[in-house]
Amino acid sequence: MRTRHAVGAVIAALAVPVAVAFPAQSHGYITTPPSRAALCGAGTVTNCGEIRWEPQSVEGAKGFPTRGPADGTICAGGNSRFAELDDPRGGAWPATAVSAGQRLTFTWRFTARHATSGFRYYLTKAGYDATQKVTRSNLDLTPFLNVPYNNTQVPSTLSHTATLPSGRTGHHVVVAVWDVADTPNAFYSCADVTF
Structure with missing residues (x-):
């Protein structure tokens, strides 16, 4: 019996540093239509760097579009780890x-x-060149969908349906922003679409 208690104490002692080294994170990303992070996480797109293992971790400062990630870093949430x-x-x-x-x-x-x-x-605006990084100047900064969530906790999955704007042809990028209520951060998810 003492041996079991000693083993349990050792396991508990080892678990504390591991929990501190890897704190629980609250994350999310768009799975449908597949976001860039989802495509990397599924292995559909290769050479994705660290996002391959963390498609849910595209977190950056909130306040977009007046604040938040710098132009050209929006799809990675301003996080250089996910520059791909x-x-x-x-x-x-x-x-x-x-x-x-x-x-x-x-x-x-x-x-x-x-x-x-x-x-x-x-x-992205009409005439967007899909060979260019996403910037504020090539985005329509009026959201085509705005969903207030009133500081409510999200479930494990959540869907929103929107009517896509007119006046677009060719390859465009949807930039979705999830503003969390109790941190200074938001999560960014870019999905590519072709009209």
């Missing part, structure tokens, strides 16, 4: 086929639930 998400790959990111006026459902997967202020969805 900002690389336009010559316009070759896999894109979901859509049409103007279509109702499209965006599904988020949350690996840890968090109180949430809301969600906002932006789309």
Whole structure:
């Protein structure tokens, strides 16, 4: 009996430093249509760096578009660890086929639930060049969908359906922002679409 208690004490003592070294994180990303992070996480797109193992971790300062990630770093949430998400790959990111006026459902997967202020969805402007990084100047800074969440905790998955704007042709990028309520950060998720 003493041996079991001693083993239990050793395991508990070892678990504390591990828990401190790897704190629980509250994260999320868009799975449908597949975001760049989801494509990397699934191995559909290669040469993704660390995001391959952490598609849920694209976290950056909130306050977009007036604050938040710098231009050219928006898809990575301003996080240099995930810079591969900002690389336009010559316009070759896999894109979901859509049409103007279509109702499209965006599904988020949350690996840890968090109180949430809301969600906002932006789309690149007409004439966007998919070989260029996403910047504020090539985004329509008025969200085409704004979903208040009133500081409520999100479930493990959540979907929002929006009517896609008109006036677009070719390859575009949706920038989705999840504003958490109890931290200074937000999560950024970019999904490529083709009109």
